Structure formats: C-alpha cells, structure tokens
Amino acid sequence: MIKKCSKCDIYTLKEQCPTCGTKTKNPDPPKFSPEDKYGSQRRKMKKMRFKDD
Secondary structure (H helix, E strand, O other): EEEEEEOOOOEEEOOOOOOOOEOOOOOOOOOOOOOOHHHHHHHHHHHHHHHHH
C-alpha cells in the first residue's frame, strides 16, 4: 500500500521516508461509517473551531 511522508510530501511504499526518515502514513481518509462512535464529538470540535474564526 502506498504511503505519504507528512513532512516532505513524498509518496513511497516504505514505512519510513527515504529522504528525511520520518514515519510515513496512509494518505487516504478514513472510511465512512454510519455507526461512527466519535462523530458527535468531531462535529462539536469542528463547530467550536469555526466559531473562533
């Protein structure tokens, strides 16, 4: 599975970035689930974040 370095934005198949050595992450967003346990908390945090702007 392809991964992405969050520091230098390089895509690779390795667990660590070959350029900077940072741990790579999956670039895909999490899958949608109608039984989202943390959905209400996430929406509250999003609302609070945009209220301050």
